[in-house]
Amino acid sequence: MAKDSSEILGRVSNLEQDDSSRDIYDDWSEDYDAHLQSEFGYISPFVAATELAQRLQHRDLEIIDFGCGTGLVGEALRQQGFVTIDGADISTGMLEQARAKRVYRNLLSADLTARIPLDDDCYGAGLCVGSLGAGHVGAQHVAEMLRPIRRDGLFVLTMNGSYFESGNFEQTFWQMQDDGLWSILKLEEFNYMTELVRPGWLLVAVKQ
Numbered sequence: 001m002a003k004d005s006s007e008i009l010g011r012v013s014n015l016e017q018d019d020s021s022r023d024i025y026d027d028w029s030e031d032y033d034a035h036l037q038s039e040f041g042y043i044s045p046f047v048a049a050t051e052l053a054q055r056l057q058h059r060d061l062e063i064i065d066f067g068c069g070t071g072l073v074g075e076a077l078r079q080q081g082f083v084t085i086d087g088a089d090i091s092t093g094m095l096e097q098a099r100a101k102r103v104y105r106n107l108l109s110a111d112l113t114a115r116i117p118l119d120d121d122c123y124g125a126g127l128c129v130g131s132l133g134a135g136h137v138g139a140q141h142v143a144e145m146l147r148p149i150r151r152d153g154l155f156v157l158t159m160n161g162s163y164f165e166s167g168n169f170e171q172t173f174w175q176m177q178d179d180g181l182w183s184i185l186k187l188e189e190f191n192y193m194t195e196l197v198r199p200g201w202l203l204v205a206v207k208q
């Protein structure tokens, strides 16, 4: 049965720090693209993929999409000409939708709040689009997402503005720069849904 888009967006937006969003996304997976893209005008996948495309000359490097969901980021990357894209997510339902899009090389079932089952330094670039925040992945887990990225690799991240403030993300991001983990190239606000007022943040960094 089709879900109520506003009700489910409200549920996923009002999670507490220790909640898990996995069941909500499993439940939402079949309607997610229709709600987010067609109804709310969700542009973060396009914005993130465009950042990579504008900064990278070559399209053949390996990219990891953390919190890939139904694969909207994979699709946007493909549209920019990237071809070797892996994805990781905790929700089986979301991963099924991503698999059906046939834009990913490998899809990994993984909890990004734990050690990620990927080798060090094996990707040329990484993204995490819309998967940080309460009931999702915390600021303290971002450094682990950098581990599988090679030195000088780009990392692009977008997230909801309320979580950015309540979860101390800005402080963590600058601390990561002070700790020599990455150099921040861009950290700026944008509205990530064209049909709603939905403030968010975009970060582009280079792994050190």
Ligand SMILES: C[S@@+](CC[C@H](N)C(=O)[O-])C[C@H]1O[C@@H](n2cnc3c(N)ncnc32)[C@H](O)[C@@H]1O
Residues within 6 Å of the ligand: 021, 022, 025, 044, 045, 066, 067, 068, 069, 070, 071, 072, 073, 088, 089, 090, 091, 094, 110, 111, 112, 113, 128, 129, 130, 131, 135, 136, 137
């Ligand atoms: C708002 S969706 C974003 C999906 C996709 N990146 C996009 O932009 O459409 C958030 C995603 O984060 C995933 N997620 C939440 N907590 C997670 C965790 N602890 N580990 C891995 N994925 C998680 C959810 O399953 C969901 O697919």
